[in-house]
Amino acid sequence: MDLAVLAGGIMIAFGALAAGIGNGILFSRYLEGIARQPEARGTLFGQGMITLGLVEALPIISIAFGLLVLFGIIGG
């Protein structure tokens, strides 16, 4: 088997794993915040979405490089 396919697959898999853990923690805290203070839903949603963008960055960078490796554009 072509090793680049394996490498790309591993990078995408770990990116997805990390994003899953990060978003899970983020939104569990978001829901806890709403449960404690339902009137803060609006501000929490905005802040949560900004944090979502920050948290998603490193996994998605890993996935983008994984896709580049997978299609043999770099590191072939």
Place this chain on the structure above:
Amino acid sequence: METTPKIEFLGLTFDVTVMIGTLVTAILVLIIVLLTSRGRNLRPKGAQNFFEMVVEFIQGVTNMMLDSKRAAKYVGFAVTIFLFVFIGNELGVILMITAHATGPMPSLGLTKDVLDAADNSVSWFKSPTSDINVTVAMAGAIFFFSHFMGIRKSPRDYLNHYVQPYFWMLPLHLIDELAKPVTHAARLWANIFAGEVLIIILREGMWYLTGIPLIAWIGFSLFVGAIQAYIFTVLAMVYISQKIADEH
């Protein structure tokens, strides 16, 4: 994976698709700004109302980071970044043009080998922000601008900041400063690039991929594009404000 037409000039490679994308985005931003600021009224309505909303939204970002006197100077800069990145992101999702090449075009760098490797599909329009050179250029410009402003404000404070609170923390500060433009550029590029590649994969996949999954992913891409444009602007203002903020 599709390829792009390229021009060799003075030993550098220029990507025609990226140039078209950047140009179209810039012209579109210019048209939108000109149309919405035409015939300004004290009592805004319609398009002017909408554009004032955008500017006030960005004013909220700059006021969050800087005091109101200094924030006013950076609102124009932040609105420019936001509009360019936002329209660039959304344009690539809505308007992605891929042509099927029938013959090689050596003047555009589309030789037979290149076309065979890309299954004859040539991209003519995509997000300018899905090319890493564009985002690195933008993040690099913000990096140099923020350091320039920091040095201009007070060279002593600027140099002193690197050895705070202890001298041995200098390497940490240097890594921190270098990581900022790299992650700033890679964050935007990776989000848009991964989104576009998945659209291409879904578009060319089996029938069960081109239906609801493609529509759902396009919707998510529009959302991600808006979020990333906002985050790019916020981070640009954070990096600038860190350099010009008063000591407290």
